[in-house]
Amino acid sequence: MDPLAKPSKIEQAKAELCGLDLAPRLGDLASQGWESLDEATLTIRLKWLGIFFRPVTPGRFMVRLRLPNGVISADQLELLAEVIDRCGDQGSADITTRQNLQLRGLLLEDMAPLLQALEAGGLTSRQSGHDNPRNITGNPLAGIDPEEIVDTRPLVEVIQARLLGPAGPRNLPRKFNVAVGGAPDSFLLHNDLAFLPAEHNGQLGFTVLVGGFFSAQRNELAVPLGLWLRPEQLADFTLALLCHFERHGNRQQRNKSRLMYLIDQLGIDAYREELVEAFAEPVHPHDGSHLVSRAPRSGLGVHAQKQEGLHWVGLHVPMGRLDAASMQELAALARTYGSGELRLTEAQNALIVDVPCDRIEDLLAEPLLQRLRPDPSTLQAEAVSCTGNAYCSFALIPTKGVAQQVLEELEQRIELPEAVRMHWTGCPNACGQPYMGQIGLMGAKARKDGQMVEAAKIFLGGSMGAEPKLAELHEKGVPLSDLADVLELLLLEQFGARRREPAGF
Amino acid sequence: MRSALPQWEPAQLPACGSPDRWGWLQQLRNQPELDPEPWLLALENGSLSIAPDLLAVLAERLDPPAQLRLLRWWRQQPDPDPGLPSQVLRHRDGASAAWLLEQLAPGPVALGFALPLSALPQVVAAALLPLLGHQRQVAAWPVLLCWMRAPIATPLRRAALEGVARGLSVWPRSQLVAGLSALAGDLDPQLAAPAVDLLARLPGARRALVPLRRCGLDPRVAERLGRRLAATPAQPLLLVVHGRAGGQLPAELVALAAELECRRGAPVRLQALSAAAPAAVPAVASELLQPGQVLGLVPLLLLPGGHVRHDLPAIVRHWSAFARVQHWPFLGAWPRWQAALARELAELAMQDYKPAARPLLLHHPLEGPLAARYLTTLERRTGAQCVATPYSAEHLAELKLTLAAPDLAAPALAAPALPLALAANRLTDQLAEQVGPPLLQRPGLRQLLLAELEALP
Ligand code: SF4
Numbered sequence: 001m002d003p004l005a006k007p008s009k010i011e012q013a014k015a016e017l018c019g020l021d022l023a024p025r026l027g028d029l030a031s032q033g034w035e036s037l038d039e040a041t042l043t044i045r046l047k048w049l050g051i052f053f054r055p056v057t058p059g060r061f062m063v064r065l066r067l068p069n070g071v072i073s074a075d076q077l078e079l080l081a082e083v084i085d086r087c088g089d090q091g092s093a094d095i096t097t098r099q100n101l102q103l104r105g106l107l108l109e110d111m112a113p114l115l116q117a118l119e120a121g122g123l124t125s126r127q128s129g130h131d132n133p134r135n136i137t138g139n140p141l142a143g144i145d146p147e148e149i150v151d152t153r154p155l156v157e158v159i160q161a162r163l164l165g166p167a168g169p170r171n172l173p174r175k176f177n178v179a180v181g182g183a184p185d186s187f188l189l190h191n192d193l194a195f196l197p198a199e200h201n202g203q204l205g206f207t208v209l210v211g212g213f214f215s216a217q218r219n220e221l222a223v224p225l226g227l228w229l230r231p232e233q234l235a236d237f238t239l240a241l242l243c244h245f246e247r248h249g250n251r252q253q254r255n256k257s258r259l260m261y262l263i264d265q266l267g268i269d270a271y272r273e274e275l276v277e278a279f280a281e282p283v284h285p286h287d288g289s290h291l292v293s294r295a296p297r298s299g300l301g302v303h304a305q306k307q308e309g310l311h312w313v314g315l316h317v318p319m320g321r322l323d324a325a326s327m328q329e330l331a332a333l334a335r336t337y338g339s340g341e342l343r344l345t346e347a348q349n350a351l352i353v354d355v356p357c358d359r360i361e362d363l364l365a366e367p368l369l370q371r372l373r374p375d376p377s378t379l380q381a382e383a384v385s386c387t388g389n390a391y392c393s394f395a396l397i398p399t400k401g402v403a404q405q406v407l408e409e410l411e412q413r414i415e416l417p418e419a420v421r422m423h424w425t426g427c428p429n430a431c432g433q434p435y436m437g438q439i440g441l442m443g444a445k446a447r448k449d450g451q452m453v454e455a456a457k458i459f460l461g462g463s464m465g466a467e468p469k470l471a472e473l474h475e476k477g478v479p480l481s482d483l484a485d486v487l488e489l490l491l492l493e494q495f496g497a498r499r500r501e502p503a504g505f
Numbered sequence: 506m507r508s509a510l511p512q513w514e515p516a517q518l519p520a521c522g523s524p525d526r527w528g529w530l531q532q533l534r535n536q537p538e539l540d541p542e543p544w545l546l547a548l549e550n551g552s553l554s555i556a557p558d559l560l561a562v563l564a565e566r567l568d569p570p571a572q573l574r575l576l577r578w579w580r581q582q583p584d585p586d587p588g589l590p591s592q593v594l595r596h597r598d599g600a601s602a603a604w605l606l607e608q609l610a611p612g613p614v615a616l617g618f619a620l621p622l623s624a625l626p627q628v629v630a631a632a633l634l635p636l637l638g639h640q641r642q643v644a645a646w647p648v649l650l651c652w653m654r655a656p657i658a659t660p661l662r663r664a665a666l667e668g669v670a671r672g673l674s675v676w677p678r679s680q681l682v683a684g685l686s687a688l689a690g691d692l693d694p695q696l697a698a699p700a701v702d703l704l705a706r707l708p709g710a711r712r713a714l715v716p717l718r719r720c721g722l723d724p725r726v727a728e729r730l731g732r733r734l735a736a737t738p739a740q741p742l743l744l745v746v747h748g749r750a751g752g753q754l755p756a757e758l759v760a761l762a763a764e765l766e767c768r769r770g771a772p773v774r775l776q777a778l779s780a781a782a783p784a785a786v787p788a789v790a791s792e793l794l795q796p797g798q799v800l801g802l803v804p805l806l807l808l809p810g811g812h813v814r815h816d817l818p819a820i821v822r823h824w825s826a827f828a829r830v831q832h833w834p835f836l837g838a839w840p841r842w843q844a845a846l847a848r849e850l851a852e853l854a855m856q857d858y859k860p861a862a863r864p865l866l867l868h869h870p871l872e873g874p875l876a877a878r879y880l881t882t883l884e885r886r887t888g889a890q891c892v893a894t895p896y897s898a899e900h901l902a903e904l905k906l907t908l909a910a911p912d913l914a915a916p917a918l919a920a921p922a923l924p925l926a927l928a929a930n931r932l933t934d935q936l937a938e939q940v941g942p943p944l945l946q947r948p949g950l951r952q953l954l955l956a957e958l959e960a961l962p
Contacts, residue, residue, distance in 0.1 A: 008537055039596065043565075055564060056588075058595050059639040059671030082736045085729075086702045109673045109706050120797070216531060255535055393561030393592070396527060427527060445522050452522025477524065 011251050013040035014131065018170050019048025027112040048132065048170070050125025051111055054104075056391060060090055061106045063114065064128040069138035069156040070099025070344035074331040077342060079121045081327035083114055093327060095320040095348040097384060097433060098177070100128070100135040104391070126164055131172045133163045133242060137191075139182035140345045141297075144305040144312055144353055149197040149291055150204060152182035155234050162235040169242045173249030174257040177213070178238055180206070185296045187464035189221040190214060190436060192259040193241060196290035200228040207286045208237070210271075211260035216428035219435050219470055220260050224288025225272055233281060240279040248274075295464040298381050298419060299343075299351055301374045302360055311360060312343075312353045315369065316376035319385050319400045320348030329368040337363040347382055347421075378416040379407045385424040386432035388443075395426030396443030397454045402480055403441070409484040414497040421462070435470040436462045439490070446477030453479045458486070460494075513539070515547040521556050534562045541571050549578055560592050569598035576604065580629065587632040594636045602640035605633055610648050613655040631664040638668025641675045649676075650684050659695055666699055673703060682713045689730075690720050697726040705733035712960040739771040740801040740831065740962055741793040745820060746927070747806070748777025755928030757945040758805070761955065768959045776820065778812050790827040799829045801961055805954075807837040807925050807944075809879050810871050833961070836954075837879070837925075840886075845953040846923070847887040852949075853921040853941075862920035867894040867904075867932065867940060869925070889923070894932060901935045 007015070022029070022045060029037060042053045052062040065080075083103060084091030090105030106114070118124055128135060136159055138152030139145060159178060162168065179188040181196040188194035190212045198207035206229050212222030229237055250257040250265075263271050276283055300314035315330075322330070330350060334342050339354035350372070355363055364374065386392070388399025403424040425432030426443040434440025440459030445452050455477040462471030478486045491497035513533050519526040533539065544563055547553035567575065572593050579589050594601060608625060609615070615625040634652060637645045645668070652665035666688070669676065688700035701722075704713045714734055722730060742765070746758050754775050766773040772793045794800060802821060806813050813835045824830050836842055850864040870893040871880065880891045894904060924933050924940045933943045944950045 037597070042595070053595075055561065055592055055595060058591055059635065082732070085732060086705060088699045088702055107670055107673060107706070216528075389557075393557055394527075394531075396558075428531075445524050445526070452520075 010044060013044045014171050019045035023049055047129030048127055050128040052129055062102055062104045063106055063125050064102040065100060065123055065125050066128050066135045067100050068136050068160045069142055069153045070140050072342050074334040074340040076121050076123055077327055077331040079117060081324045085324035091324055093322045095317055095344050097346050098135040099137050099344045099346055131174050133176045133178060136160050137179040139186055140343045142182055145183055146306040147183050150182045152180045155180050155231055158235040159238050162239045169246045172246050173251045181292055184293045186292050187296050189468050191222060194222050195234055196292050198290040200284055205230045207288050207290050211263045213258045213260060214430040214433060214435055217255055221468055226285055228284040228286035237279055241275055244275060244278050293466045299345055300381055309357055311355045312351045313355055313363060313374055314349060314351045315372040315374055316381060317349050317372055333366055347384055377411050378419045379410050381419040382421040383407060384432055386426050388426045397426055399424050399426040406484050410488060413488055414491055414499055416491060416497045420495050434459050437471055438462055440471040444477045446479050448479040455479045456483055515544055515553045530558055530562050539566045541566050545574055564592045569596045572596055573601045573604055585629060587628045590632045590636055597640055602642045605637045606645060608633055609637055612651045613657045631661055634664035635667040635671055638671040641672040643675055646676045659693055662696055670703055689717050694723045694725050697723055698729050701726060701730050701733060710737055711962055715960040739769040740799050741772040742801045742803055744775050745804045746775055746777055752777055757928040765958050778816055794828055799831050801831050803833045804835040805927060806835040808868055808871055809875055841957060843886045845950055849950055850887055850889050850923055864889045864920050865922035866891045867922055867924050870895055896931045905936050
């Protein structure tokens with residue numbers, strides 16, 4: 001790193017003014033319009049408040065929340081439904097792969113009242129975008145999971161509170177993902193910092209893994225740092241690690257600024273030593289072994305909770321997209337049949353929790369469950385997709401649309417005994433995490449009949465189990481028109497699918 | 506100025522569809538400096554064609570003059586890509602705003618087909634209208650309004666409405682409310698629904714939304730209106746009124762409060778001035794108010810007499826100790842109420858076939874300079890003459906005789922008269938034949954008051 005090199009435009013903008021300082025001025029900004037909204041404020045600083053300028057629809061903004069551990073109440077969901085309902089056709093909400101929600105189609109005038117309403121409703125959108133610690137994920141079944149090792153909710157809450165508190169980082173070199181595992185299926189190695197449940201001298205705590213991330217240039221699973229922490233140490237340790245990253249991360253080359261590059265630069269042992277010194281609390285060395293042993297459960301369908309007589313009902317949200325009416329109905333169902341609480345999963349689905357046995361049948365008969373199905377086809381159940389070209393200019397294919405169309409086509413043709421994790425992403429930026437899929441699909445271009453056409457690369461073999469593995473390239477570019485055929489063959493040959501009998505037989 | 510990095514020149518850009526193109530563009534995007542000049546030149550001289558992926562990279566680097574230059578080029582294209590302007594025009598910039606205005610100011614007539622070179626293709630107009638609003642220049646308001654109202658294809662009117670949305674807080678408020686309220690009644694729900702949603706975003710939205718309930722909206726739009734109103738719940742109201750002797754509440758006011766409670770969907774309570782404040786104010790306050798809610802305190806008093814000057818502040822202080830109170834001016838000072846009085850008086854004059862006579866407003870006597878100023882203003886606004894009327898039995902008897910048979914000593918009393926009393930009192934009881942019913946028994950005034958109170962936050 002050249003310390004004399006001129007900081008990038010983004011680094012300059014961040015250094016000049018922290019986006020958080022814009023919060024009290026939001027009302028004025030809306031009424032004055034853009035005078036005070038220079039390009040850097042509009043496209044960079046507002047993200048510190050969770051407000052995203054969308055270049056494809058200037059004047060219509062996106063707001064990304066923080067939902068620690070993916071927990072949301074019916075009241076909160078209703079509040080958000082009202083916000084996007086006011087945006088008419090332009091309004092929608094996406095469940096993200098970080099158990100979070102982002103709302104689309106908002107006007108600048110919506111921001112000041114929205115931020116107030118979020119605060120009153122116990123929500124925040126603070127520091128949810130750009131170079132910030134993103135939504136902290138945990139076991140979506142925390143507190144209700146019969147297989148639970150440790151309830152991640154209070155831990156995630158405390159970490160968030162510490163990071164957003166006065167000592168928290170405001171100017172990281174790059175975005176940062178933190179996650180806490182609490183069940184045998186808590187696969188979290190795609191995070192910059194993951195805490196996985198582990199024992200040390202018979203005591204339950206967490207082993208620390210660092211440096212996981214996916215990008216167009218490089219994909220890494222997190223590696224053991226060699227430290228074990230007690231649960232109550234997680235928040236302070238996270239803060240110490242992020243403050244270290246804030247001081248020492250690469251600010252000259254954005255494409256080499258994720259945590260793993262700093263680890264490469266220092267070496268894992270030296271990095272650990274620096275962290276131990278910065279943390280200034282006794283920690284224990286650890287071999288990195290942990291209690292996570294298998295790929296995440298989908299959570300879809302009806303399942304008994306650890307609380308006797310209660311169940312959660314997992315609903316499949318096609319491509320993670322919700323409209324205002326579905327959100328309203330979902331909130332109403334959570335209130336009517338459960339305790340009024342919902343959970344969001346990394347697979348972009350929603351769970352209604354605390355449903356008593358005698359209410360399950362009525363819940364399953366609700367019309368909303370025809371759209372958000374508890375029993376989607378094995379093809380749809382674990383399909384994940386990035387935004388795609390409706391909102392992202394870098395997409396090489398219309399991701400969500402293609403995924404939906406191909407899956408529907410395949411449903412007609414084959415039966416699949418077990419769900420297959422299919423991760424769709426529009427371009428090599430890999431927001432849809434294709435390397436984590438049993439099948440990963442990435443937007444590409446390919447030649448067909450002498451013409452360049454839209455296509456998909458196919459990756460195979462991603463595993464989130466005991467032997468985690470990133471998916472590897474299998475096909476360089478399958479034209480979209482051939483994709484259903486190629487996937488059909490793949491599913492027949494490698495995933496135990498069977499051809500459906502043609503109708504009439 | 507030439508790019509410092511010749512390898513990132515337009516000539517090097519892999520062709521559309523090339524597998525190398527995405528990576529090349531991402532690298533271009535990551536360059537610390539990018540001079541857009543060679544790219545603009547290449548577009549202008551036709552050696553480069555623009556595609557969404559290239560545009561996404563370039564648009565981030567365009568300064569205001571460059572964005573306008575690209576737009577001008579786009580406008581000259583025989584088949585312009587409607588997606589381009591929104592990607593390019595991100596800066597708020599005077600020159601760009603002026604250019605947009607120039608394109609759209611002629612209104613829908615610019616869509617004419619007779620002059621193909623200068624005519625504005627629909628697709629161009631639809632792409633530019635939202636951006637004109639995004640520029641937030643107040644001069645754009647009449648232009649957007651004109652497109653929004655014109656009898657043209659719905660997509661174009663929607664584009665104009667989207668322009669209104671994107672600059673919402675900049676437009677003249679009363680014209681905006683009028684324009685959107687009219688559009689809310691449009692037969693096309695694609696226009697009416699967003700109009701309702703935009704009205705709901707304005708400060709004091711209930712005032713604009715409540716009247717729409719009686720407009721016979723399309724059922725889907727009416728449902729939407731219901732949702733918007735439900736999301737801005739009405740405050741509980743405390744109406745401070747004159748009680749009758751013995752502390753009784755007049756029947757007209759009790760009925761008004763009941764109907765109002767129904768229409769607002771929130772508690773409405775009456776407090777008589779003469780009665781002592783309820784002993785259980787804290788309990789009443791907690792019964793009325795949800796946590797965080799504000800109590801609206803509305804003095805339904807028609808004159809700035811001693812009650813308004815002394816008793817009212819005491820009542821406000823009392824309630825403020827237990828709740829957050831929003832204190833409204835006394836009813837007699839509300840301009841819409843005064844205008845309604847003027848209408849009532851004018852109708853009265855017409856009924857009495859005495860259009861030339863200056864009507865009378867009979868009021869309880871008032872003291873002090875504030876009262877005198879108020880009465881002068883009221884006379885000016887209503888065109889009536891205010892006549893102080895002591896409520897003593899003796900005086901009322903005298904007045905009755907005078908009004909029944911005006912003589913030369915008091916010619917003014919030959920005019921139609923209105924009692925400044927909301928509910929029945931000694932004046933209206935005793936002079937019923939001469940002054941007619943109290944104001945709340947008059948349908949026009951009652952409806953107006955209900956509508957005004959219903960629209961309060
Ligand atoms: S993967 Fe590519 S297309 Fe998908 S959201 Fe990320 S940048 Fe956009």
